[in-house]
Amino acid sequence: MQTNERLLSAIENYLAQAEFPAEPELLYAPIGYSLSGGGKRIRPMLVLLCCNLFSEEVQHALPAAAAVEMFHNFTLLHDDIMDNAAVRRGKPSVYAKWGRNVAILSGDAMLICAYRLLSESPAQLLPRILRTFDDMALEVCEGQQYDMDFEQKQKVSVVEYMHMIELKTSALLAGSAVIGALLGGASEEDCRKLRRFAVELGLAFQLQDDLLDSYGDQRLGKAIGGDILEGKKTYLMITAMSRAEESARDVLRNAYRDPMLTDAEKIAAVKAIYDRYDVPRLAEQQISLRFERALGILDTLSVEHSRTQPLREFALSLMGRSK
Amino acid sequence: MQTNERLLSAIENYLAQAEFPAEPELLYAPIGYSLSGGGKRIRPMLVLLCCNLFSEEVQHALPAAAAVEMFHNFTLLHDDIMDNAAVRRGKPSVYAKWGRNVAILSGDAMLICAYRLLSESPAQLLPRILRTFDDMALEVCEGQQYDMDFEQKQKVSVVEYMHMIELKTSALLAGSAVIGALLGGASEEDCRKLRRFAVELGLAFQLQDDLLDSYGDQRLGKAIGGDILEGKKTYLMITAMSRAEESARDVLRNAYRDPMLTDAEKIAAVKAIYDRYDVPRLAEQQISLRFERALGILDTLSVEHSRTQPLREFALSLMGRSK
Numbered sequence: 263m264q265t266n267e268r269l270l271s272a273i274e275n276y277l278a279q280a281e282f283p284a285e286p287e288l289l290y291a292p293i294g295y296s297l298s299g300g301g302k303r304i305r306p307m308l309v310l311l312c313c314n315l316f317s318e319e320v321q322h323a324l325p326a327a328a329a330v331e332m333f334h335n336f337t338l339l340h341d342d343i344m345d346n347a348a349v350r351r352g353k354p355s356v357y358a359k360w361g362r363n364v365a366i367l368s369g370d371a372m373l374i375c376a377y378r379l380l381s382e383s384p385a386q387l388l389p390r391i392l393r394t395f396d397d398m399a400l401e402v403c404e405g406q407q408y409d410m411d412f413e414q415k416q417k418v419s420v421v422e423y424m425h426m427i428e429l430k431t432s433a434l435l436a437g438s439a440v441i442g443a444l445l446g447g448a449s450e451e452d453c454r455k456l457r458r459f460a461v462e463l464g465l466a467f468q469l470q471d472d473l474l475d476s477y478g479d480q481r482l483g484k485a486i487g488g489d490i491l492e493g494k495k496t497y498l499m500i501t502a503m504s505r506a507e508e509s510a511r512d513v514l515r516n517a518y519r520d521p522m523l524t525d526a527e528k529i530a531a532v533k534a535i536y537d538r539y540d541v542p543r544l545a546e547q548q549i550s551l552r553f554e555r556a557l558g559i560l561d562t563l564s565v566e567h568s569r570t571q572p573l574r575e576f577a578l579s580l581m582g583r584s585k
Numbered sequence: 586m587q588t589n590e591r592l593l594s595a596i597e598n599y600l601a602q603a604e605f606p607a608e609p610e611l612l613y614a615p616i617g618y619s620l621s622g623g624g625k626r627i628r629p630m631l632v633l634l635c636c637n638l639f640s641e642e643v644q645h646a647l648p649a650a651a652a653v654e655m656f657h658n659f660t661l662l663h664d665d666i667m668d669n670a671a672v673r674r675g676k677p678s679v680y681a682k683w684g685r686n687v688a689i690l691s692g693d694a695m696l697i698c699a700y701r702l703l704s705e706s707p708a709q710l711l712p713r714i715l716r717t718f719d720d721m722a723l724e725v726c727e728g729q730q731y732d733m734d735f736e737q738k739q740k741v742s743v744v745e746y747m748h749m750i751e752l753k754t755s756a757l758l759a760g761s762a763v764i765g766a767l768l769g770g771a772s773e774e775d776c777r778k779l780r781r782f783a784v785e786l787g788l789a790f791q792l793q794d795d796l797l798d799s800y801g802d803q804r805l806g807k808a809i810g811g812d813i814l815e816g817k818k819t820y821l822m823i824t825a826m827s828r829a830e831e832s833a834r835d836v837l838r839n840a841y842r843d844p845m846l847t848d849a850e851k852i853a854a855v856k857a858i859y860d861r862y863d864v865p866r867l868a869e870q871q872i873s874l875r876f877e878r879a880l881g882i883l884d885t886l887s888v889e890h891s892r893t894q895p896l897r898e899f900a901l902s903l904m905g906r907s908k
Contacts, residue, residue: 288733343689363666363667367667371723381716381719389704389711399697400697403697404608404612
């Protein structure tokens, strides 16, 4: 088995050696810009880790690992247009740097490049890998559409929200895990379990992201309160809306666009209601529940317990819980 | 062998029975709208015709045929955003009807659906079919990028223009032909020849499209002069620019944005120069050259001459030359 550091550097090397044509420059330059822009390589790591659970050899999984990373970056490119987002990973987004048309077309090319990488997977596994990837990719689009739908909706339930993030965030992790497992030669049953593992991990990860946006984390040094200032319907907001009485709901609905309040006051007003209705603790509970469930699934795989250790470490580090 | 009418109705039936989820509506409704919006089904016809050259059975080529039609419609969806085009096939474009974000995301979903259809092709052919499709899809993106680049460029050569339309228009026909041939069990050599056939046919088709836009065709009832009014760098414009003297070039460059001229005067001014420099005849020559070359390639295939008859008829009807 390989250490997580070695797997990560295998991914970085593989991505770095990918060459794109020089022309047309406006089509290909944004792809290199986007791929070299950092990111934690969470999805390709999942491909390799899940492959490595069942197979000592992971080399043959590198194209698929690169494919899911390429796909992820494609979604960011197009999401940034849809969200009018000027910054991505601390740098100008492709949309801001090159404009709408370049971001659309380079994004399209990235999606095609993702398929091209995927097609390099071993031929006998290709039909199943493709089907997994296609389904996953459509689910991510569905999640993005629901997310945009929610902006227009008055009321979003917790169930609807969990369904949306299962599509928008978990599906790509689940697809990555299953593709890795297939490449490792896993059984149907182990594939199903790893899908479930990744879905739960994705939910825990997204809920924690929501929580950290409002309550922060020194380690990440993330700006606090962005979601509140945008009036975003996060897990915290939706849970608070479902628990608060009407007068508090009114604050939750309108604070972010109240011209009489400073940003700090908006954040304080909303967080006061979150706190009053115990929302952070409920979120913590959900996060722990999902995360424990994910780790529990790893115990049930048909491999020796010690083989699951790197995947556990990866999950812990993803959640910021590694020692 | 099957008649072209039967092949076309097989495509229409196959596309009509494709079902999409009801939700999220804004993701899937535009796909159905786009696919049912007409269009001549040129690309899926090419898949089936090229398959039928080598195989009596074409049923197994229907998913790939639908995939290239899906891909073509995906490009239209995204092109319409990039071109701010409000009308497509006489109806509001998806962009105009649902807005930018829906057009981006539904387009993405269509590209994924195209791959999903393609993946239903016979497993033993899948790696080659995928590679052909991936290369073709990237070429189409490259062509679209060059086309947009040309809008910003002062001077575009005829060679550059031909290269652009070979990517933007011919590549998809060529990919369709090769995928069909592969599904029919064609040899490498026949695949190469059919690729060449489709490239030449695509060039003839695109040049004729340029010519008809300025010189019209009663049969198509197409508005005349749209390209001239947009100041588009078509084959006619580029050829005229390369042949005209400076004063005429000045008219070609600026007539479309001259506030002193009516639309009819703009068109007349540009066409007078086209005529003076023999541009329509040169275009006709290129069209005939390319078209004859395409038909000539069919004579060299390793199949009986009679088997190529439906493909000839298809090519003639595409060029508006059928009896």
